[in-house]
Amino acid sequence: MSTVIGRDELISRAGRADSPQTMFSTLATQLRRVVPYDAAVWRATDPDTGMITSPILAENIEDHSCAVYWQYELFTEKINLFRDLALAPVPVASLWESTGGEPERSALYRGFLAPRGVHDELRAVLRVDGRPHGYVSLFREKGRAAFTGVERRFIEELGTPIARRLRSYAKHRPEPSLGGLTGPGLLLFDTGGALISANDDARRYLEEMPAGPTSLTALGIRIPLWVHGTAMRARAIAESGGGDTARIRMRSLTGRWLVCHASCLRDADGRPGVSAVIIERAPISDVTALIVQAYELSERELEVTQCVARGLSTTGISEELHLSPHTVRDHIKAIFEKLGVSSRGELVGNLFTEYYEPLPAGSTGRRP
Known part of the structure; x- marks a missing residue:
């Protein structure tokens, strides 16, 4: 070697x-x-x-x-x-x-x-x-x-x-998006895994995908392997009768967080039929979980962080988690060091706000 x-x-x-x-x-x-x-x-x-x-x-x-x-x-x-x-x-x-x-x-x-x-x-x-x-x-x-x-x-x-x-x-934080708000994208795959239908929002999401292996479909749309794999996984779950989830979080070319989840529908005779795949903006709770893991917060540090996000004081956190105020302050200090922040407001902004793409001004859309 x-x-x-x-x-x-x-x-x-x-x-x-x-x-x-x-x-x-x-x-x-x-x-x-x-x-x-x-x-x-x-x-x-x-x-x-x-x-x-x-x-x-x-x-x-x-x-x-x-x-x-x-x-x-x-x-x-x-x-x-x-x-x-x-x-x-x-x-x-x-x-x-x-x-x-x-x-x-x-x-x-x-x-x-x-x-x-x-x-x-x-x-x-x-x-x-x-x-x-x-x-x-x-x-x-x-x-x-x-x-x-x-x-x-x-x-x-x-x-x-x-x-x-x-x-x-x-x-890594996402880049500002210049495009308008996109609703849920829907793709339908037949029992053989071929794409048979896609709405306009799905096409827009697919245009945002980073480079990687794709499959060219009869609709002229290239489907990334991770999206196609989610549809295949949904079918595998249906065929095995398992209770697993066909769901992934992924990032667009600009770093925007998306979630892709799929479900295999059943025909009238109960056999697995068409698989439906939905692509949409990831809920902030999903993003936060990944960010917390990225900063390598411990379980206790995560609990303290969640309390901080709720606006609890040191005394309130101490009472809720059954810790001494001194221990709470030590945890908060360690959390600040890991995230490179110096205040509670900055901590909450880093973990719960800055990774989420806000709605455009004047939009009446609903935040997930």
């Missing part, structure tokens, strides 16, 4: 990236020198649902193939599923190692990887504090050796630092 760049240096270079897109590109350039691969997909995930969200960077893989790959993940594959790796003691695994050198046991390998000349896949979940913030897939073509245990451990050591950096990008 090449020693051109070490783990700490790679993490340092990635940490200087000003956006998750840039960080993925940096990782892709640098990691290839240490753990050689022929193709890869880097995905951000919603830490609450573990579903793929923006951004996504695909290397040497066609856009439409990314959606096909994800269909296997949701509907047919049983080996090294990302949702299982997210909970595993070691969130990194190679297909060759997991199948004992018999990758043909994998539906993904038989139907997707082998026909494309792929010999082995190394998967990793980037997680911190038990939450997944990213998924990585590295591929090696036939003729190359399978990924080694040393390479797997190298990727494992990158996981938490890179996930922490991914989480930190939620602190």
Whole structure:
């Protein structure tokens, strides 16, 4: 294995990236020198649902193939599923190692990887504090050796630092929007996953999406993988009878927070039918949860912050949380340091106001 760049240096270079897109590109350039691969997909995930969200960077893989790959993940594959790796003691695994050198046991390998000349896949979940913030897939073509245990451990050591950096990008504030208020966007997908209808608001939201793998539809609309994946996830939930949620938070090109959620409708005979996907502005409560995680507030610090937001005094917080006033003041001091603020008003503004896009002057729209 090449020693051109070490783990700490790679993490340092990635940490200087000003956006998750840039960080993925940096990782892709640098990691290839240490753990050689022929193709890869880097995905951000919603830490609450573990579903793929923006951004996504695909290397040497066609856009439409990314959606096909994800269909296997949701509907047919049983080996090294990302949702299982997210909970595993070691969130990194190679297909060759997991199948004992018999990758043909994998539906993904038989139907997707082998026909494309792929010999082995190394998967990793980037997680911190038990939450997944990213998924990585590295591929090696036939003729190359399978990924080694040393390479797997190298990727494992990158996981938490890179996930922490991914989480930190939620602190970035959105740019002012020059466009008018957009209502909920609605997209309908048939049972085969093809887009069959979309309203005008959905088209406007899709125009705001950052670059990444997309699928070109019969309507002439390109659907980002994270939106299409939400529709596929809704169908997978309906088919399995599960109670999971097909829901992600994502950011537009300007950094505006959006939420995308989907539900699979049922036909008259009870079978899963059309999937409806809604894209709309994210409620401020959803944004706040991500910002709090980005600043790495502890559970107790979050409770104190919420009390501050409600206007409680130090004495009031002390009584509500059964803490001494001295302890409350210590928590508030620590919170101020983490957020780089010097007053309670500034704290509330940072966490509950500045990440939310206000309504235009004179608008009669309803805030979510």
